[in-house]
Structures are given as structure tokens and as C-alpha cells.
Amino acid sequence: MRVTNGSKIDTLINQLDLSDHISLFKQFFSRESALYIEGDQELHYRYIKALDAIEFKAPPKVADFTNIKLHLQKHGVLQFEQIFEIVKVVRYFRYFKNMELKGIIGEWMDKFVIEPKFFEVEKYFTHDGKFEENLDEILSALGSRIKEQKSNINSSLKRLTTSQKLSSYLIDTQVHLINDEECLLVRGGFNHVLRGAIVGRSSSGGFYVSPDSILKAKEQIRYIVQEREAIFYNYAKEFSSKLAELLPFISFCDKEFTKFDNYQARVLFAKNKNLQLVKSKKDSKIILEEFIHPALHHAKPIRVDFSKNILMITGVNAGGKTMLLKSILSAAFMAKYIIPMKLNEHKSHIGSFKNILAIIDDPQNVKNDISTFAGRMQEFSKIFEHRDALVGVDEIELGTDSDEAAALFKVILDELILRGQKIVVTTHHKRLAALMADRDDVELMAAIYDEQNRVPTYEFMQGIIGKSYAFETASRYGISNKIVNEAKAVYGDNSEKLNLLIERGSQLERELKQKHQKIDKKLEELRAKERDLKEEKQKVYEELEKEKNTLRESYESAINEAKQAARAGDMKAIHRAMNEANKKLPVEKKEQVKIDVAFKVGDNVKYHSKKGVIVAMKDKSEAIVEVEGMRVRAKTSHLKHTQLIQQKPRTDVNLNVDKRAGLKCDLHGMRADEATEVLDKFISDALINGWDEVIVYHGIGTGKLSYAVKNFLSSHPKVKKFEDAPQHMGGFGAKLVTL
Incomplete structure (x- = not known):
């Protein structure tokens, strides 16, 4: 079934039980549209994800513009309802433009430049599409007359x-x-x-x-209504004439709205139903994590790794094999059309396929006199027409002998693989699975059965061939134990290879479950430790920030005191305040470095108050020391070397900074050039010593010196600002300079 053909898409949607999901999705469109978005899918997905990141209101329901544009092309007269359809689209795009968005959505909205002539039409329509009669005096008067007659x-x-x-x-x-x-x-x-x-x-x-x-x-x-209708027709004729001139603009809005409608429907559907937006990747690998088929309610999420060419699903009857097959094909279909679905988008990966084909239903039909197996062969013959397709076959051996079918379908599957197909099949019989189990391009998957409670779990295990549990299923659905036991005797033992595979699969299932439990437990422990570390780190960070803020506040307080003292010109108060500020600075603690001293035979050492020589070493921690003719066993931690230890040569560099700058500079009696030279040196020294505010005395006099100081300070790059000093500090004869 080609997904490019409309009727075949509908058939595939029905086969995969997606009809309700797709119908619900289509309700979010503003107007009817195809599922597939023509053009660059990567670019479409970028716009969809960008739109998903913002909050916006849904567009109104809008009619198709085909007939509207055809009328305008032929210079026909549109009805008010048709004109309002255009107005709705333009108004919605203006709403988006007014949001002043950034990124690709903002760039897209910038392309919409609304023609001034359009406003001459739009202003006559209310938000709900009614004609604004108040803008026309005659219409307003006629409306009043109608109300009067109705009142009569x-x-x-x-x-x-x-x-x-x-x-x-x-x-x-x-x-x-x-x-x-x-x-x-x-x-x-x-x-x-x-x-x-x-x-x-x-x-x-x-x-x-x-x-x-x-x-x-x-x-x-009736007479008044006829007059109104004539006026309305003239307006419709005038509006249609103006819109005909704007036909390129209307066509652009129509095309862009169709594209936007496809984007917003996906975004709002995903948000409304808590679904994820996933696009198919450029390969054929399928990995599903926490996927739930839309037709299932309260279902167990499935995990599938379908990276190989063939996936064979075996196991218990009514255990969910068919729904797993439909889930894989459904995920591929929805990713192809960027239809929101329920899964873990960060851990899932869905490849891209030109065709998605499903052989699920029983093709037997009395009317065309065709058997189940013959119908299946017809469907398989059509599959050979395609390449690069994802094929799903439910009950592949349906309608014929399982042994013959196993040989036939093995060859068919081999040929389909050569044609680039990717195939997922379900089967109750193990013959085909046993034939293909040792191939590297085949992935096995089995539905798990709860043998203790004798019910299917609707969970799956990869890498094994599952038992069908036909006898158990028969008992569960009411077949007597006598009949079931006789059937077991008739059935007998299966082939050795199949038994071995089943036994190995069960063992693998148990081992994997145990490993998963251990890994989950270990993972939870690591997560708990990670949480504790994060909490401890946050606590330390908060304490550090609190301490830093406290120190900063106390130091700034002391500095402000020093500045106030500087403005007052009290040198003793300045030094006193600076000393207080320095006391509040954190003191650097020097850590003592413990040096491990090695001892060897022949070393002169001191043991308590006695001097001696090491004559033997037991190990690094114990030595035999000869002290005044006696030998003593002592711990090396109690020994000290008596010979001088040569120290490595050390170079000390001292940097003496001459703090020459004060807070005042007195320029009285100097010539202008001499004063600027002294002032330049004074400001340089003040910057070196870290002062951010100084005072310069120049006096009033003739004003030449004051003028020279102002020019110099105005041009100096390190002077932020300067102003006349307060009266108690010199007034107009001094400048307070901020560095």
C-alpha cells in the first residue's frame, strides 16, 4: 500500500488502528489539508519545533481560497462571507507579527507586508464578520428605520x-x-x-x-431591506475590485497559511494530548522507547530495537504480537508525516521509508473465490514491486503447512532483503524462526508468558524464540483438561534444535531480568548519591555566597568611612579608617606542609635526647639505633636527623612601591604649564595607589590657572568627572576629581 496514494493511506491507517488518532488530529486544522507537507521535511520540522517553543492562540476556521481566487481572477463580485475569509487570515498573521518573535518564526512573519489598500476593506468588518454599518450614514439610517418598523x-x-x-x-x-x-x-x-x-x-x-x-x-x-442590499452589493463590488488588485498578496497569504496550518495543528495537538513531535531520520533503523499505540488505553509502554533487517515476533497467543507489529509500523508512519505520538523522543530513533506496507488481514474472500494462502501470495507478489519499504506481515505462515511455509518464506524474506526491504513478521510457528535464528541480520523477539499465573504479560524480550503456549491458552479459555492432556500426548517432543533455542531463550530471559534488577538498583544508588552531592554543593555555595556578601558589606562600609574622612581632609581619620578596612579583609591562612623524611643505615639521628647511628632497618617505620654502646629498636617517627639538610637555593624578589600620592594637590602660585605637569604626575600617583577621589587646589586669582586645570582634567582619559569643591573644602578655588 503506497502511502503517497490517498485511498491507500486510508487503508493503511485502518489496518494500523490509527483512524481515531488521525481523525482527532485533523480536528486541529483550520481547514482541510493533506497529512503530508510538501517540500523540505527538515525545514518543516525546524519551523514546527520553533513554533512548539512559544505560546499562541489557535487560528480561526478558514475556508479554502480556490473559488475566491478564481472569482477575483475573473473580476467577479465576492460575497461578504468570502471577503471575511481573507480578512481572518490576514488578521491572524498580523496577530503573529505583533508578537515580535525572534528566530525563524520572526523572520517568516516579517515577510508579511500588509498593503494599505487592504485596510480600506478590512475596517468594514467586525471581529465576528459583521458589516460595520456605522461607517455608512445611509446604512445606519436605514437600520434605524427597520428597527422603528419592527417596533411598530x-x-x-x-x-x-x-x-x-x-x-x-x-x-x-x-x-x-x-x-x-x-x-x-x-x-x-x-x-x-x-x-x-x-x-x-x-x-x-x-x-x-x-x-x-x-x-x-x-x-x-422589505423596501428598506432592498435599499440596504443594493448598498451592500456596491460595497461588495468595490471591495472585490480592490482585492483583485491585491491578488498576489492574497495568494501569498493563502499559500503561507496552508503551511502554517500544518505546523500549528501538529503543535497544538501535541500540547493538548501531551504527545511528542518526532521526525523520521535518514536511515532505516527503528528504536522505540516507551512507545504507546494511540488505540490502546492504559497500555504498557513498549521498547523495541529494530536495527537489523528482519524482526521476528513469536510467543504466546493473545500476547500482543500483532499490536507490537502495528506499533512499529504506526511509529514509522507517524514519524514520516510528523504526526504527534506517545514515546520517549530522546531515546527513540525512527528511520525513513519510501513505502510502508502492511499484510495483516485475512485476504480470503468468497466473492472472488480466493483462499487465505492464495490471497497472501498475491499480496507478497505486490511487495516485490517496491524498494526501500518497511513491510509488516502478521501470521506469515497463515493458511498453509508450517513446514512448507517456513522454507518458502525463508527464501522470500531473503529476496526482499536484497531489494532493500525492512521486514517485521509475527508467527505462532517456530520452524521459520529456527531456520533464521542464527543470522546476523535477524532480530528475535518473544511475547512473555506468566507461567505461574498462566496469563500473558503483554511484555516482550529480545533475542529469544517464545513458546506459543497453545495448550495453556486453550485451558484458560475453557477447553477441558482431559482434551488438553490428550493433545499434549499427541504433540510429543519437538525438534532438539527448537527445544534448545527455547531453553536458551528462557535462561537468557532470567539472566537479563536479574541483570536489569541489579543495574536498576545500582543506578538508583548512584542517582541518590548524585542528589546528595548536588544538595551539599548547593549548601556550600549558599554559605560561601552569604560569607562573601557579609565581607563585601563590611569592607564597603569601611571604605565609605575612609572616603568621607578624605573629603573632610582629616589624614588621621583616613589612616584609621583604612586600617579598620584592612582588618576586615580575610586573612590568608598558610598551610603547613608535612615533609616525609626517609632514613637509611648509617644516618646520624637523635632519639629523644640521645644521639646515635642507625645500624639496621626493619622497614620504613622501624629502625635499630646504636646509642652510647647500646642498640635500641625505635619507630622512625621518633627519630630526627642530626646532620644539616641542604636547602635548595631560593631567590627572594621584593618590590617596593613608593606610595607618594596623597589626596591633595596644591597648585597655588604655579604657572599654567608647571601646574599641568605637577597635576599629571599627581593623578598618575593617585591611580597607582588606588585612590578614586582626590582634591586639587588652584585658587581663584586671575582665572588662568583655573582654566588650565579644567582643560587638563577634561582631556585626561582616567578622569571620570570633576566639580567645584564644597565651600568648607575650598569652593571655587578647588576641584573635587573622581578617577
């Missing part, structure tokens, strides 16, 4: 309902609307007291009568 009609009908003459004929006092005509419901014989036209009969035999007394008002309304 209601008043006339109310008078009739309260009339004494008519009261005995009235079935109820309500005003009914029948075929757009206001009517009263009356009994037979009403014509003696009421003149009017019968417009209908009630189920109880009453008459719906439109009184003649409101005919004049109705005629007025």
Missing part, C-alpha cells in the same frame, strides 16, 4: 393579544415567527374578529395568522 409591528401585535374581541380565539398570547412572518396562534372562526393571512397550521389544529394591520410595516421593511 410588535406594538400592533401586543395590542391584538390584549384585545377583548380576539381573546376568545387566541390559543396563546405569544408572537410566533413562521417562515419569517410574525404571527398569532388562533382557533377556527377567528375571521369574524381578525383579518389576516394564514401562514401555517399547528399540530393541535390552530392557525398561524399574520394580521393585515402589520402589512404596511412589513412592506416598509
Whole structure:
């Protein structure tokens, strides 16, 4: 079944039980669209993921523009409903433009430049598509006249309902609307007291009568409506003419909205149903992690590694083999069309296939006189027409002898592999699986059976051939034990190779489960340790930040005190404040380095207060020492060398910085050039010594020296700002300079 053909796509969707999922997905489209997005799939996926990262409202439901554009091309007149379809699309794109997004979505929205002429049309439509009659005085006046006439009609009908003459004929006092005509419901014989036209009969035999007394008002309304319709037509004609000139812009919006609709439907469907967006990769490998088929509720997530050419699924009846096959094909189909699904997107990998083919249903058909096996052969013959396809076959040996089928299908599978096909099959029989089990390009998978409780688990184990548990299944579904036991006797022992494979598979299953349990336990321990380390690291970091902030605050407080003292010009207060600041700086602790001293025979050592010589060594920790003619066994930790240990030559470099800069610079009595030279040296020294604020005295005098100081400070690159000093510090005769 080619997925490029519409009817065959529908067939495949039904075969894979995806109909409900796809129908639900299509509800998120603003207008009907194909599942496949034409063009570069990688680029489409980038836009989808970028859109997935932002919050936005869904677009409105929009009609197809094919007929609209055709009318404009032929200079026809559009109806207001058709015009509003265009307005809805443009308004939605403007909403997105106003979000001022970055990245590829923002760049995309920048391409929409709305023509000013379009606003001349758009302004006449409300948010729900009604015509803004208030923008036209004539329409507004006509609308008021219609309301007036309707009010007259209601008043006339109310008078009739309260009339004494008519009261005995009235079935109820309500005003009914029948075929757009206001009517009263009356009994037979009403014509003696009421003149009017019968417009209908009630189920109880009453008459719906439109009184003649409101005919004049109705005629007025019809006349006014005709006038309004003529005005509306002129507007529609004018709007259509303007839109015809904007046809390239409308076509662009139509094309881009179709693309955007495909993107937003996938994003909002995934968000609404908590699904993942996955695109097929450029290979044929399939790895599913925590995948759940959309048709299943409360299902166990499956894990499949289908990296090889063939996957053979065996095992218990009703154990989920067919649904596993459908899950693999469904995942490939949904990844091909970027349809959201339930799985672990970070650990899953789904390849790309030109065709996805499914042989699942029983092809037997009485009408065309074809058997199950013959129908299967017809379906297999069609598979040979394709290349690079993913093929799923349920019950591959259905309809014929299993031994003959095993040989036939082994050769068929070999030929399909040569044609680049990737095949997943299910089977109850082990013959084919046994024939292909030792191949490197074949992956085995078995449905697991709970032998203790005698029920399938709907879980799967890779690398083994599973038993079908036909006898157990028969017992579970009501076949008597006597019949089952007789069948077991008739069946006898199977082939040695098959028994060996099954036994090996069971052993592998147990070993793998044990390993998984150990790995899971170890992994949980590591995760717990990781959490503890992270918590400890965060705690230490917080304590460190707290201590740093405390030190920073205390030091800044002391520095501010020093600055205040500097502004006051009190040198003693300056030094006192700086000393206080330095005291608050953290003191660097020097760690003592413990040096391991090695001892050897012949070393002169001191043992307690006695001197001696090492005459023997037991090991590194114990020595025999001869002290004043006696030999003593002593720990080396109690010994000290008595000879001088040569130290390595050391070079000491001392850097003396002459702190010449003060906080004041007095330029009184100097010439301008001499003053700038002294001031330049003073500022350099102040920068070296770390001062960020100094004061320069130049006096008032003739103003030449003050002018020279201002020019110099203005051009100096390290001077942030300067200003006249406060009155108590010199006023206009001094400058307070910030470095």
C-alpha cells in the first residue's frame, strides 16, 4: 500500500488502528489539508519545533481560497462571507507579527507586508464578520428605520393579544415567527374578529395568522431591506475590485497559511494530548522507547530495537504480537508525516521509508473465490514491486503447512532483503524462526508468558524464540483438561534444535531480568548519591555566597568611612579608617606542609635526647639505633636527623612601591604649564595607589590657572568627572576629581 496514494493511506491507517488518532488530529486544522507537507521535511520540522517553543492562540476556521481566487481572477463580485475569509487570515498573521518573535518564526512573519489598500476593506468588518454599518450614514439610517418598523409591528401585535374581541380565539398570547412572518396562534372562526393571512397550521389544529394591520410595516421593511442590499452589493463590488488588485498578496497569504496550518495543528495537538513531535531520520533503523499505540488505553509502554533487517515476533497467543507489529509500523508512519505520538523522543530513533506496507488481514474472500494462502501470495507478489519499504506481515505462515511455509518464506524474506526491504513478521510457528535464528541480520523477539499465573504479560524480550503456549491458552479459555492432556500426548517432543533455542531463550530471559534488577538498583544508588552531592554543593555555595556578601558589606562600609574622612581632609581619620578596612579583609591562612623524611643505615639521628647511628632497618617505620654502646629498636617517627639538610637555593624578589600620592594637590602660585605637569604626575600617583577621589587646589586669582586645570582634567582619559569643591573644602578655588 503506497502511502503517497490517498485511498491507500486510508487503508493503511485502518489496518494500523490509527483512524481515531488521525481523525482527532485533523480536528486541529483550520481547514482541510493533506497529512503530508510538501517540500523540505527538515525545514518543516525546524519551523514546527520553533513554533512548539512559544505560546499562541489557535487560528480561526478558514475556508479554502480556490473559488475566491478564481472569482477575483475573473473580476467577479465576492460575497461578504468570502471577503471575511481573507480578512481572518490576514488578521491572524498580523496577530503573529505583533508578537515580535525572534528566530525563524520572526523572520517568516516579517515577510508579511500588509498593503494599505487592504485596510480600506478590512475596517468594514467586525471581529465576528459583521458589516460595520456605522461607517455608512445611509446604512445606519436605514437600520434605524427597520428597527422603528419592527417596533411598530410588535406594538400592533401586543395590542391584538390584549384585545377583548380576539381573546376568545387566541390559543396563546405569544408572537410566533413562521417562515419569517410574525404571527398569532388562533382557533377556527377567528375571521369574524381578525383579518389576516394564514401562514401555517399547528399540530393541535390552530392557525398561524399574520394580521393585515402589520402589512404596511412589513412592506416598509422589505423596501428598506432592498435599499440596504443594493448598498451592500456596491460595497461588495468595490471591495472585490480592490482585492483583485491585491491578488498576489492574497495568494501569498493563502499559500503561507496552508503551511502554517500544518505546523500549528501538529503543535497544538501535541500540547493538548501531551504527545511528542518526532521526525523520521535518514536511515532505516527503528528504536522505540516507551512507545504507546494511540488505540490502546492504559497500555504498557513498549521498547523495541529494530536495527537489523528482519524482526521476528513469536510467543504466546493473545500476547500482543500483532499490536507490537502495528506499533512499529504506526511509529514509522507517524514519524514520516510528523504526526504527534506517545514515546520517549530522546531515546527513540525512527528511520525513513519510501513505502510502508502492511499484510495483516485475512485476504480470503468468497466473492472472488480466493483462499487465505492464495490471497497472501498475491499480496507478497505486490511487495516485490517496491524498494526501500518497511513491510509488516502478521501470521506469515497463515493458511498453509508450517513446514512448507517456513522454507518458502525463508527464501522470500531473503529476496526482499536484497531489494532493500525492512521486514517485521509475527508467527505462532517456530520452524521459520529456527531456520533464521542464527543470522546476523535477524532480530528475535518473544511475547512473555506468566507461567505461574498462566496469563500473558503483554511484555516482550529480545533475542529469544517464545513458546506459543497453545495448550495453556486453550485451558484458560475453557477447553477441558482431559482434551488438553490428550493433545499434549499427541504433540510429543519437538525438534532438539527448537527445544534448545527455547531453553536458551528462557535462561537468557532470567539472566537479563536479574541483570536489569541489579543495574536498576545500582543506578538508583548512584542517582541518590548524585542528589546528595548536588544538595551539599548547593549548601556550600549558599554559605560561601552569604560569607562573601557579609565581607563585601563590611569592607564597603569601611571604605565609605575612609572616603568621607578624605573629603573632610582629616589624614588621621583616613589612616584609621583604612586600617579598620584592612582588618576586615580575610586573612590568608598558610598551610603547613608535612615533609616525609626517609632514613637509611648509617644516618646520624637523635632519639629523644640521645644521639646515635642507625645500624639496621626493619622497614620504613622501624629502625635499630646504636646509642652510647647500646642498640635500641625505635619507630622512625621518633627519630630526627642530626646532620644539616641542604636547602635548595631560593631567590627572594621584593618590590617596593613608593606610595607618594596623597589626596591633595596644591597648585597655588604655579604657572599654567608647571601646574599641568605637577597635576599629571599627581593623578598618575593617585591611580597607582588606588585612590578614586582626590582634591586639587588652584585658587581663584586671575582665572588662568583655573582654566588650565579644567582643560587638563577634561582631556585626561582616567578622569571620570570633576566639580567645584564644597565651600568648607575650598569652593571655587578647588576641584573635587573622581578617577
